[in-house]
Amino acid sequence: MSSRSPFRLASRAIDSAKRPFSGAEGRRAPLAVLSEIRQAAAVCKACDLWKNATQTVFGEGKPGAIFMMVGEQPGDSEDRKGRPFIGPAGRLLDNALAEAGIDRDDVYVTNVVKHFKWSASERGKRRIHKKPRDSEIVACRPWLDAELEVVKPRVLVCLGASAAQSLLGKDFRVSRQRGQVVDSNLAPAVVATVHPSSILRARDEESRSEQLNDFIQDLKFVARLAKSIK
Ligand code: URA
Numbered sequence: 403m404s405s406r407s408p409f410r411l412a413s414r415a416i417d418s419a420k421r422p423f424s425g426a427e428g429r430r431a432p433l434a435v436l437s438e439i440r441q442a443a444a445v446c447k448a449c450d451l452w453k454n455a456t457q458t459v460f461g462e463g464k465p466g467a468i469f470m471m472v473g474e475q476p477g478d479s480e481d482r483k484g485r486p487f488i489g490p491a492g493r494l495l496d497n498a499l500a501e502a503g504i505d506r507d508d509v510y511v512t513n514v515v516k517h518f519k520w521s522a523s524e525r526g527k528r529r530i531h532k533k534p535r536d537s538e539i540v541a542c543r544p545w546l547d548a549e550l551e552v553v554k555p556r557v558l559v560c561l562g563a564s565a566a567q568s569l570l571g572k573d574f575r576v577s578r579q580r581g582q583v584v585d586s587n588l589a590p591a592v593v594a595t596v597h598p599s600s601i602l603r604a605r606d607e608e609s610r611s612e613q614l615n616d617f618i619q620d621l622k623f624v625a626r627l628a629k630s631i632k
Contacts, residue, residue: 412442412548420551432465432552439548443516449541451517451534457484461512461549468508468628470555470589471495472546473597474515474564478529481518487511491598495561498598498614502621510553514568515542539568550588557628558589562597570594581620583627590631595620 416439418430440460446452459476462485471487479489487495492511499506515538520529546569550558560566566574569592570584576594586592596617604610 409544412439416548416551436465436552443545449538451519451538455517456481458516459484459486461510462486463510465552467510467553468556470510470553471559471561472565473513473561475513475534476518490602494598498618498621501618502625504625512549514539514565555589556631557624558592559624560594566594581623591627593624
């Protein structure tokens, strides 16, 4: 691994984040560290997904954010704009957070995979989301670990099965275990719920509104959980 390798740069940044503040040789401001990690991730080629993606979509939010919400991978809009959760699923998430009384500024959003994986639709006009492989999730993991190290969220929320199973184990079932606090060393409290995209895919309006309501209830629980951890 060369000294310019993205992971080498990221691990240097993480080391810096771990050091205590102590003059010039000490820890740099978390925002600077996060920006260094973001720059390193921008040139990541640890798996092949960079080849068909427009750009790396790194997480967004403040170091010290109370909540970190982790999805699967950026979608089409996110890939074009280079920002996570800004498409339809992101808009649903923002509205649900507001309904749950969670200030969007207290949330850091990111994904387990930071490049958009897609295949062309039959007529080649649309880019269809493709589920990432385990090897791609594993290759991307150092970036999420770096984000966790710098942001240090009080509550980590896995959105959907890909995030939950990659962070909490293959046997994790969102359908059965959503809204339960999971024992994990990733953050003081770790919870999973559904991915906002699954609500957008509901078969009819009634089911969509039920699923949305359940999602908001999960987020309200997450808000209460954060208040119970100081
Ligand atoms: N879905 C995700 O999982 N992440 C995004 O950033 C957008 C959609």
